Amino acid sequence: MxxxxxxxxxxxxxxxxxxxxxxxxxxxxxxxxxxxxxxxxxxxxxxNRAQSQVMDINHAAGLNPVSVSRSVYALIKCAKAASLVPGGAFNLAIGPLVKRWKIGFKGDSVPPADDIARLLTLTDPHNVVLDDAQSSVFLTRAGMEIDLxxxxxxxxxxxxxxxxxxxxxxxxxxxxxxxxxxxGSPEGGWSIGLKKPFAQDNALLGAIEVVNKSVVTSGVYERFFELDGRRYHHILDPRTGYPLDNELDSVTIIASESLDCDLWTTLIYGMGVEKGVEALRGRPDIEAIFVTKQREIILSSASHYRFTLLDDDYRLTV
Ligand code: ADP
Ligand code: MG
Ligand code: MG
The missing domain is CATH 3.10.520.10 (ApbE-like domains)
Known part of the structure; x- marks a missing residue:
C-alpha cells in the first residue's frame, strides 16, 4: 500500500x-x-514563459511553420487528433481564450462577450497544420496559440x-x-484518493486501487474564481468560449497512459455522463468515474481498478 x-x-x-x-x-x-x-x-x-518549443510555434502564428523535436511533434499530432473528436471538449488551439480568461492566474476576469466571439475564431484546430516530414507545426492565423x-x-x-x-x-x-x-504492484495495489468536490479539508469520496495504471481527475473545483456569485473554472468549452457547464463536478480516468487520462478527462467533460459512457464503450482500456453535482458517482466500468466509496452522502452506480 x-x-x-x-x-x-x-x-x-x-x-x-x-x-x-x-x-x-x-x-x-x-x-x-x-x-x-x-x-x-x-x-x-x-x-507560461516567453520561450519553449510550443511558444516558438505560437510566436510564428500566421507567419511560418516551425520544426520541433520528434517527441513534441508527436504530442501535438496526438493533441490535434483528440481536438477533432466529435462531442469532445478537448482543443489544443484553445490558447487565446485561456490567456484571455487567465483563470487561476493573477488578473483573471470575465472577458466581454465580443472578445470571446473574436478569440473563438482563432481556435479552430483545423488551422493547426502539421507536416510529418519536417516535424513542423504551422498556425495559419496570426493570434493563434497552442496550449498543452x-x-x-x-x-x-x-x-x-x-x-x-x-x-x-x-x-x-x-x-x-x-x-x-x-x-508495479505493491501489496494491495496503489491506493489513490478521489477528492470530494469543494471540500475544505481534503476529504475523500473514495479510494481507487490500481496496478500499473495512471489515475487523473479533472474537476471544476480545482482552479476557479468567483464573481457576482458565479463560479468560473479552468476548463473552457471550445464551443462557447466560456467555462464548461454541465452536470459534472469531476471526471476521473483510469488508463495505462497518463496522456490518455488527460485527453479523455477533457474529452468526456464535454460529453457529459451519457455520451461519455457511450464513447468509452469501444475503449475497454479507458475507464471513467463521473462525480455529478447531484452527488452521484457513476463508473463507466471497473475492470482495471477497484473503487471503494468513503462518503455516505454520495450514491454509487455502475
Ligand atoms: P490541471 O491539471 O492544471 O488541473 P487540467 O488538466 O484540468 O489542468 O486542464 C486545464 C488546463 O487545460 C487549463 O488551465 C488550460 O491550460 C487548458 N484547457 C482549458 N480548457 C481546455 C480545452 N477545452 N481543451 C484543451 N485544453 C484546455
Ligand atoms: Mg486537472
Ligand atoms: Mg491536468
Whole structure:
C-alpha cells in the first residue's frame, strides 16, 4: 500500500504544482534526476514563459511553420487528433481564450462577450497544420496559440514512469500535480484518493486501487474564481468560449497512459455522463468515474481498478 513503511517520498514544486515521487528504496540521486527530467520537459512544453518549443510555434502564428523535436511533434499530432473528436471538449488551439480568461492566474476576469466571439475564431484546430516530414507545426492565423496545459503533466508523468522502469525500478509512483502514474504492484495495489468536490479539508469520496495504471481527475473545483456569485473554472468549452457547464463536478480516468487520462478527462467533460459512457464503450482500456453535482458517482466500468466509496452522502452506480 502507499502508506507502507518501506515507502520513501520525495517532493518538489515544478510546473506550478506540487510533485510527489514515491519509491521503495532510499534513492535521493534518482529523485533528483526525475525532478530534473520533469523540468526539461516543462521547458519544451510550457506556454507560461516567453520561450519553449510550443511558444516558438505560437510566436510564428500566421507567419511560418516551425520544426520541433520528434517527441513534441508527436504530442501535438496526438493533441490535434483528440481536438477533432466529435462531442469532445478537448482543443489544443484553445490558447487565446485561456490567456484571455487567465483563470487561476493573477488578473483573471470575465472577458466581454465580443472578445470571446473574436478569440473563438482563432481556435479552430483545423488551422493547426502539421507536416510529418519536417516535424513542423504551422498556425495559419496570426493570434493563434497552442496550449498543452491539459495534457503536459500526463505526458511527462508517462516519461517519468518510462525513466524509472529503465532505471530498474519495479515499484514507484509519481504524482505530478494530480496526475498520478504508477509502476508495479505493491501489496494491495496503489491506493489513490478521489477528492470530494469543494471540500475544505481534503476529504475523500473514495479510494481507487490500481496496478500499473495512471489515475487523473479533472474537476471544476480545482482552479476557479468567483464573481457576482458565479463560479468560473479552468476548463473552457471550445464551443462557447466560456467555462464548461454541465452536470459534472469531476471526471476521473483510469488508463495505462497518463496522456490518455488527460485527453479523455477533457474529452468526456464535454460529453457529459451519457455520451461519455457511450464513447468509452469501444475503449475497454479507458475507464471513467463521473462525480455529478447531484452527488452521484457513476463508473463507466471497473475492470482495471477497484473503487471503494468513503462518503455516505454520495450514491454509487455502475
Ligand atoms: P490541471 O491539471 O492544471 O488541473 P487540467 O488538466 O484540468 O489542468 O486542464 C486545464 C488546463 O487545460 C487549463 O488551465 C488550460 O491550460 C487548458 N484547457 C482549458 N480548457 C481546455 C480545452 N477545452 N481543451 C484543451 N485544453 C484546455
Ligand atoms: Mg491536468
Ligand atoms: Mg486537472
Amino acid at each position: 502507499s502508506d507502507d513503511a518501506r515507502v520513501y517520498s520525495y517532493s518538489a514544486v515544478l510546473m506550478g504544482s506540487p510533485i510527489l515521487l514515491k519509491l521503495f528504496e532510499h534513492n535521493e540521486p534518482l529523485a533528483s534526476r526525475v525532478f530534473h527530467l520533469i523540468k526539461q520537459y516543462e521547458d519544451l512544453l510550457t506556454v 496545459g491539459a495534457i503536459a503533466k500526463g505526458y511527462i508523468a508517462d516519461r517519468v514512469r518510462d525513466y524509472l522502469r529503465q532505471q530498474g525500478v519495479t515499484l514507484g509512483l509519481i504524482n505530478l500535480g494530480g496526475n498520478v502514474q504508477t509502476l
